[in-house]
Amino acid sequence: MALPRRPPSLERYAAARRLIARVPGADPEAVDTCLCLWRFSEEMSASFEAFYAAHRLSSARGHVLVQLLAAERGLTAAQLAERAGTTPPSMTGVLRSLEREGLVRRRAMSVDRRSQCVLLTAAGRRRIEALLPLMADRLAELAGALRPSERKAMLAGSRRLWERARALTARLPAPARTRRRADRRT
Numbered sequence: 001m002a003l004p005r006r007p008p009s010l011e012r013y014a015a016a017r018r019l020i021a022r023v024p025g026a027d028p029e030a031v032d033t034c035l036c037l038w039r040f041s042e043e044m045s046a047s048f049e050a051f052y053a054a055h056r057l058s059s060a061r062g063h064v065l066v067q068l069l070a071a072e073r074g075l076t077a078a079q080l081a082e083r084a085g086t087t088p089p090s091m092t093g094v095l096r097s098l099e100r101e102g103l104v105r106r107r108a109m110s111v112d113r114r115s116q117c118v119l120l121t122a123a124g125r126r127r128i129e130a131l132l133p134l135m136a137d138r139l140a141e142l143a144g145a146l147r148p149s150e151r152k153a154m155l156a157g158s159r160r161l162w163e164r165a166r167a168l169t170a171r172l173p174a175p176a177r178t179r180r181r182a183d184r185r186t
Helices: 010-021 028-054 059-070 077-084 088-100 122-143 148-170 176-185
Strands: 104-108 116-120
Touching: 010 028, 028 059, 028 122, 059 077, 059 088, 059 104, 059 116, 059 122, 077 088, 077 116, 088 104, 116 122
Parallel strands: none
Antiparallel strands: 104 116
């Protein structure tokens, strides 16, 4: 299994800060806030990758096991890919590795035999249930760096920021490859 990735160096963010500071009218406080949150996001991702690696899982595989534990009736590969923010072909590789290890199994869906439902095996359930208390302790320790009032403010602010990020992303033009396909159809 590959080593978990390290977050980018602080120089990455310092360079971005220096470049944006050259933009007339740029709001340095807004830039610092967003760059700090970006760094926080990278650190959290790296922290989870390290957590899962310490337990012989990749973060992708660990997240799939968590999602399946929460979905008693299982999920399709497409649903798992959607939840993970990845593509179905990428999810197929993750599922194959989990199947080889005996942690998940696929079952044909009764409605459409071509579709498959992914379910935890007993071994998969035991594996992820053993990690839940460790994950809860880790999250509590991370959040313990903040006072209760800071946690509430961070929750409220983070939610507004991710909603704004999604809205800004939705306003972007479609990627060129998508537009070319659409242009061919017309």
